[in-house]
Amino acid sequence: MDYTNAIEVSGLRKEFKSYSSRSGLSGAFRDLFTRNYKTLRAVNDINFTVKQGEMVGYIGENGAGKSTTIKMLTGILTPTSGQIVVNGMNPHKQRERFVQTIGVVFGQRSQLWWDIAVQESFRLLKKVYKVSDADYNSHMDHVIRTLDIGPLLDKPVRKLSLGQRMRCELAAALIHNPPLLFLDEPTIGLDVLVKLRIREFLKEINEKYNTTILLTTHDLSDIEALCERVIMLDEGNIIYDGSLNHLKEKWGEGKELQFELMEKAELATLQQLTKGMPVKWEMDEKGQIFTAQMEDIDEVISQVISKVVSAFKIRDIKINEISTEEIIRNIYERGTA
Template identity: 75%
Template sequence: MKNVIEVRDLRKEFTSYSSRSGLKGAFRDLFTRNYKVIRAVNDISFQVRQGEMIGYIGENGAGKSTTIKMLTGILTPTSGHIRVNGMNPHKEREAFVRSIGVVFGQRSQLWWDIAVQESFRLLKKVYGVSDEDYDTHMKHVIETLDIGPLLDKPVRKLSLGQRMRCELAAALIHNPPLLFLDEPTIGLDVLVKLKIRDFLKEINEKYKTTILLTTHDISDIEALCDRVVMLDEGKIIYDGALEHLRSQWGDEKEIQFQFSVPVTYAQLGSLMPDSGVSWSEGPGQNVWTAKIPNEEVILSMLIAKVVQSFRIQDIKVNEVSTEEIIRNIYEEGMVHG
């Protein structure tokens, strides 16, 4: 499959000035200012193939939104190479915008005071979509997102969840091959999130729509994306499979044993003394938790030895969550080479 997005050595710098303190400093600022260059995106490179669903993640200020704005042609890069759908986003503007769909969670592309369906009709004219294509494609979109009852309502009367579903439909009026979603589920309730996720999976399977998703909701990434690109201070610190991220840095598992009778730390510690297993008591009566390296052999051996040695009422295996893994990566500064 071809590359839909190609980014090489992409950089975006902003110039800001810092004001001096005090009256004397303010007077000096009138004549000379202290300028500082801030590098929001720092020489990043990556490719996205047709039909991929990619999670583009990072903390606030990591450079996610700046990247999206360059990829969609809103911002001009300071330096580097961008090709999106075979075009330069900020130089081939008119043809380019017809090949992408964009949903910004904090901004609306719908007109505030007119009915949703009137906004859709205006966008249909803007994108030059034929009546036949519009009727065929949008009927499916409207049904799947369950926005039929909302079409005759003005946007200002919609709830956040209703508006976001309409925003997503508006971005898909011209059935673009590439969809940018910047925090699309921010502030939404669980049922609306599930509806949007199911819809995104469906259009990805049906039309091979490529989706680049930025979000702070890790459950969105887990539900939709096989690949993640992680940004920190404007640089890519990880680009690869979500599963690989979990296996590489989710390096511990917890097994909770509930015993039928009381056991001691010494008894448990003698089962596999040199395996890296550590024991702690609780939570609950006759419950002990073993922390073990994330290796299947040790996991299997430990469970076998415990079951052979003691009477067990219950066993529970807990994996480290993706959210916890990502938090640890940022806190400990772990970088994938």
């Protein structure tokens, strides 16, 4: 084990058996005696390491295998094959000692008790993790103050808004000040201000305690704000593992031209206007804002602007770098990084 690594994964695989029923009455009768099973491979022999103190974005489409990986890394699921070492331990064989060294936040599951006050949940978790009064007070005073959850401590969890509950969930995961934090969709459904507060807090604990963070999310602005490195998963396979900057440099060499028209238009009209040119068009729901994606070539950009301006009355034009979200979408559409 390399003790500079918080996570080491080698040849990790997870398969699930799925039962499929036959059609018709005769099929149902046959199913009573013999069943058809299909093996689904959610995670396919993946390898990666995460160094201590790293903040890594673990991204992929729905069903790519992200949550399955997190559940294996946290010891909830047992791998079909492969090796996992997290904080120097096997998550399944050294379970009791292992859970003392990790914090977990699942955006759609709660670790707080629904009908009791938040601070009572914190006290129970403090006893579970055997945290001393001195450690709890010195660490949690900072967490409660930074996440601004002091006014919420006396309220039962069921009376909290989603944003309030997620801030309390994050605090609960940090009661024992773990060196490794797993976050699975922690900002799902949250408003912009709550997201910003959570991001700032995660940066702060990473700097203050060197906390390692593995973050899965569909909100790529979270990744851009927090992570220098991303691991991309597609159908259980890692298709990219590297820096976010390298991803942008390699795949983001393009521009977006956004035209806001003064009148409604058809997408096909814009496509016909630039026929034969390396341009991809998209349209908003109202049919007034059109976005053209193209390579960063001055001549092409100039020609597209000239053609659109000569054909339509324009309210506004914006020239943008292609976003990280668009880059990743393009990678998935092409099927390879």
